[in-house]
Amino acid sequence: MEDMPIGTVVALLGFGLGGIFGATAQRTNFCTMGAISDMVFMGNWNRFRAWMLAIATAMLVSQGMFALEVVDLTESIYLTTNLGWLGAILGGLMFGFGMTLGGGCGNKTLVRLGAGNLKSLVVAIVLGIFAYMTLRGLIGLGRVELEAATNIDLSGSFDSQGIPDLLAGLTGASADIIRWVATLVLAGALFVFCFKDAEFRASRRDTAAGLIIGLLIPAAWYATGVIGYDDFEPTQLASFTFVNPTGESLVYLMTFSGATINFGIATVGGVIVGSFVMAMATRTFSIESFTDASDMIRHLIGGALMGTGGILALGCTIGQGITGVSTLAIGSLIALVSIIAGGICGMKYLEEGSFGGALTAMFSRG
Numbered sequence: 001m002e003d004m005p006i007g008t009v010v011a012l013l014g015f016g017l018g019g020i021f022g023a024t025a026q027r028t029n030f031c032t033m034g035a036i037s038d039m040v041f042m043g044n045w046n047r048f049r050a051w052m053l054a055i056a057t058a059m060l061v062s063q064g065m066f067a068l069e070v071v072d073l074t075e076s077i078y079l080t081t082n083l084g085w086l087g088a089i090l091g092g093l094m095f096g097f098g099m100t101l102g103g104g105c106g107n108k109t110l111v112r113l114g115a116g117n118l119k120s121l122v123v124a125i126v127l128g129i130f131a132y133m134t135l136r137g138l139i140g141l142g143r144v145e146l147e148a149a150t151n152i153d154l155s156g157s158f159d160s161q162g163i164p165d166l167l168a169g170l171t172g173a174s175a176d177i178i179r180w181v182a183t184l185v186l187a188g189a190l191f192v193f194c195f196k197d198a199e200f201r202a203s204r205r206d207t208a209a210g211l212i213i214g215l216l217i218p219a220a221w222y223a224t225g226v227i228g229y230d231d232f233e234p235t236q237l238a239s240f241t242f243v244n245p246t247g248e249s250l251v252y253l254m255t256f257s258g259a260t261i262n263f264g265i266a267t268v269g270g271v272i273v274g275s276f277v278m279a280m281a282t283r284t285f286s287i288e289s290f291t292d293a294s295d296m297i298r299h300l301i302g303g304a305l306m307g308t309g310g311i312l313a314l315g316c317t318i319g320q321g322i323t324g325v326s327t328l329a330i331g332s333l334i335a336l337v338s339i340i341a342g343g344i345c346g347m348k349y350l351e352e353g354s355f356g357g358a359l360t361a362m363f364s365r366g
Contacts, residue, residue: 006227006228006230006233006235007228007233007235007260007261007262008261009227009228010223010224010227010228010235010262010263010266011261011262011263011265011266012266013223013227013263013266014220014223014262014263014264014265014266014267014270015266015267015269015270015273016270017216017219017220017223017240017267017270018240018266018267018268018269018270018271018273018274019270019271019273019274019277020212020216020270020274021107021213021216021240021267021270021271021274022110022111022114022270022271022272022273022274022275022276022278023274023275023277023278024208024209024212024213024216024274025107025108025111025209025213025271025275026111026114026115026274026275026278026279026282026284027205027278027282028050028205028206028208028209029047029205029209030047030050030051030054030209030210030213031047031104031105031108031111032051032099032105032107032108032317032318032321032343033099033100033103033104033105033108033317033343034047034104034108035047035048035050035051036048036096036100036340036343036344036347037100037347040344040347040348041347041351045197045200046197046199046200046203046206047206049193049194049197049200049206049210050194050200050206050207050209050210050213051210051317051321051322052190052193052194052210053190053191053194053206053207053210053211053214054209054210054211054213054214054217054322055190055214055321055322055325055326056186056187056188056190056191056194056214057187057210057211057213057214057215057217058213058214058215058217058218058322058323058325058326059183059186059187059190059325059326059328060183060187061214061215061217061218062217062218062221062326062327063179063180063183063187063326063328065218065221065222066179067176067179067180070222070225070226071221071222071225071226071237072225072237073162073221073237073327074159074160074162075225075236075237076237076238076239076327077238077314078161078314078320078323078324078327078329078331078332079160079161079162079165079327079329080160080161081153081154081155081158081159081160081161082151082152082153082154082155082161083151083152083153083154083161083330083331084147084150084151084314084331085150085151085152085331085334086146086150086151087143087146087147087150087151087312087313087314088312088313088314088320088331088332088334088335088338089334089335089338090146090309090312090313090338091308091309091310091311091312091313091314091335091338092309092313092320092334092335092336092337092338092339092341092342093309093338093339093341093342093345094305094306094308094309094312094313094342095243095305095306095309095310095313095316095317095339095342096309096338096339096340096341096342096343096344096345096346097305097309097342097343097345097346097349098301098302098303098304098305098306098309098342098346099302099306099317099339099343099346100302100343100346100347100349100350101298101299101301101302101305101346101350102123102127102298102299102301102302102303102305102306103119103120103123103299103302104120104123105242105306105316105317105318106127106241106242106243106246106306106310106316106317106318106319107240107242107271107316107317107318109123109124109127109242109303109306110124110242110246110268110271110272110275111271111272111275112275113272113275114271114272114273114274114275114276114279115275115276115279115284115285115286116279116285116286116287116288117286117287117288118287118288118289118290119288119289119290119295119296119299122290122296122299122300122303123299123300123302123303123306124246124303125250125303126299126300126303126304126307127243127246127247127303127304127306127307127310128246128247128249128250128307129247129250129307130247130303130304130306130307130308131243131244131246131247131307131308131310131311132247132248132250132251132307133307133308134307134308134311134312135244135247135311139308143311143312146312154166157169159175160329161329161330161331162179162327162328162329162330163178163182163328163329163330163333164176164178164179164182164328166330167182179328182328183328186328194207194210213322214322216240217239217240217322217323217326218239218326220238220239220240220263220267220323221237221239223263224236224237224238224239224263225237228263235262235263236262236263238263238264239323239326240267240318240319240322240323241264241315241316241318241319241320241323242267242268242271242310242316242318242319243306243307243310243311243315243316243319244264244310244311244319245264245265245267245268246268246307247307248262248264248265249264249265249268249269252265309342313335313338313339314331314332314335315332315335316339317336317339320332320335320336320339321335321336321339324336
């Protein structure tokens with residue numbers, strides 16, 4: 001591998017890590033939309049705790065790597081001084097609502113595709129198209145105007161939108177000390193939330209899912225930030241996220257001769273292949289298609305909302321919900337809360353059959 005271009009090495013690592021992600025999610029049924037569904041409809045918090053455990057694990061290890069100067073998380077897209085608060089809220093709500101219509105978030109769509117779900121193939125294509133439209137195409141014009149009108153430039157007072165830098169700028173205290181305090185408090189609270197529940201502690205499937213998915217985030221930081229480091233052609237520091245890479249994957253497939261594979265595209269392929277291998281190994285591979293026209297329309301709308309919302313929010317339940325939050329970015333926390341709120345609203349909408357009924361059910365039942 002010494003003579004291999006650094007970009008190819010990083011892509012191969014991305015494919016491998018994506019394979020582990022896909023196999024893990026398929027085997028353990030790790031699903032952020034499913035976590036919200038279980039919580040809302042059945043009062044079961046196990047999968048939600050698995051999601052929170054992944055966040056806590058990713059946060060603790062990522063911040064440890066940052067403190068030891070293994071990777072510089074300020075080079076990621078999450079810790080810029082340009083706080084897109086409205087995009088995080090609107091995009092998060094759209095993505096959360098859309099994933100309930102589409103039968104799963106971005107990563108679950110790819111995992112289900114690998115396991116033979118043809119509905120997820122349609123959702124992935126629509127998600128990718130709308131993601132690219134929002135990033136570089138027709139919808140992108142509106143996105144740029146929204147960002148120009150609402151984004152807050154923090155560069156005059158703060159080094160980044162990370163919680164440590166914001167608190168350091170407001171209090172004058174050391175950002176490094178605040179970073180460790182914030183990390184230990186937030187990650188510690190999440191660990192307590194997860195493991196205080198006896199049912200979750202007894203679920204090896206859910207605890208394994210949270211720990212493995214959580215550890216894959218800093219592994220990806222290392223792959224792109226350390227192994228991918230090059231003075232002349234540095235790889236952009238990145239970790240797992242699935243909205244923009246899905247759009248880039250479609251472009252790559254259509255323009256293979258003139259396109260270059262990157263870490264994100266490779267992880268998309270890895271997740272699909274990893275899920276496929278695990279589904280075949282466990283004999284759970286099954287072809288599934290739409291039940292009727294309304295089912296297809298619902299999934300089409302869900303894919304469009306996820307593609308558009310994921311770009312506005314700068315990520316999905318994984319890209320912002322785990323990867324972004326691991327950097328302690330305030331924008332990522334806003335997006336995460338918005339995605340959860342959008343998901344709950346979407347669940348209520350499917351249950352009640354109307355927006356009015358959904359909102360009434362949300363507020364009347366707390």
